Amino acid sequence: MPICEIDPWRTQYFESAACPDDIFIPTEDSDAWTWNPRHRWVYDKLAVAASQGLDAAPHGVAPAGYPVFSKPIYNLKGMGVGSRVLRSAADYAAAYRPGHMWSTLLEGDHISSDIAIVDGEPRWWRHASGLASGDGTFDHWEVHAGARPAVEEWCGAWCRRHLAGYTGMVNLETIGGRIIEVHLRFADQWPDLYGEGWVEALVRLYAAGEWRFDDSQRRAGYSVVLFAPHGPHYRHPPAALQREIASLPGVSSLQITFHEAIAPDRHAMPPGGFRVAIINCWDRDAGNAARERLRAHFEGARA
Structure with a gap:
């Protein structure tokens, strides 16, 4: 199964999909980082913040004001590990960690967007939003049927500017329309909710470099x-x-x-x-x- 899934609870979505033996489709950031050397810089969250003009710096450079958001510069395991809001200089001193950063505390909807990319150009979008329940946990995510124009406008321009030469899936996490994380993969938590034929379209994207998917029946x-x-x-x-x-x-x-x-x-x-x-x-x-x-x-x- 060249859709490279290490979580046994998610192989159910891919085990029946036909995929050429020489095509490798990542679902883990560690694989995506290894297989995409030209674009792996996107896992540097400090670089992603800087690419959007957000105020950000590594720990060791104190914020000029508070609150700010603190997290590891690299975190290929996800799950919000080591992330927190810093509301004061005392918070910053207590939270200081080598390899961590702070950035602008964004406000607005927290959206996870899967995007099919062909040579840096977005060809398909699907957005999900989560209802947070505290300390990095979520009660549920809704996979929306509709578009998110503010996200697609900002992030589409960002993809065209920074992902030229890349073909494959990208997952972007945004708050208030600004990117907080980039993953060179898709969200493997809910591919069954994208509709019949989506996994086959995914394989075609990596095998042939084209996106063809009948999305006319999408629903929330x-x-x-x-x-x-x-x-x-x-x-x-x-x-x-x-x-x-x-x-x-x-x-x-x-x-x-x-x-x-x-x-x-x-x-x-x-x-x-x-x-x-x-x-x-x-x-x-x-x-x-x-x-x-x-x-x-x-x-x-x-x-």
Whole structure:
């Protein structure tokens, strides 16, 4: 399966897709960084901030004013690890870390955008927004059916200026229409919500350098997330329960998003919780109901 997915809970989206053996499609930033030497600079968040004229500097250069947002300059594991708002000089002193940076604290909608790029030119967009629930966690993401003109205008110009020569998927995270992170991959959390034929179009993009996808039937979807408290060593739900939840009306797929055999503290997780499951669905009420059934399992299955 040359769609290179290391998370076993996400191989379900790609295992039946035909893909040439010599084509490698990344879903991990580590692979994307390795396979795209010309454009790997986009993983430098300080460089991305500077490319947009945002106020930013590495730790060691104190901000002129507060609040600012602090995070690692590089973080290929994601999940908001090490990120926080700094509201004062005392916060800055306490948070100081080598290899971290601060930048303008942006306001506005936090959007994740997947873009199909051909030689730096955006050919397809899909946007999702998350409802934050604190300390780097999200209650759910909505995969929108509609366009985001402000994001597409700013980010489209940025892609044409900085990604010439690149063909493939790009995921941009934006706040208030400004880019906070760039990933040379797509968001593999919800490809089933993009519609029938999307994975085949993805393969064609990398294999032939062209984008062809009938997106006329797109509709909104939801990715409902279950976080549990840090600390316990959780167990996977029984296979029968997983099948039951995945087959509920309005539910598209279920992901159990941790490695049972790996210690909890070896997973990259945000400060606010340990992510145990994701329910992709077309009906958010159905997703919420499925989440509560899973929550009951995990509350009773702590080691």
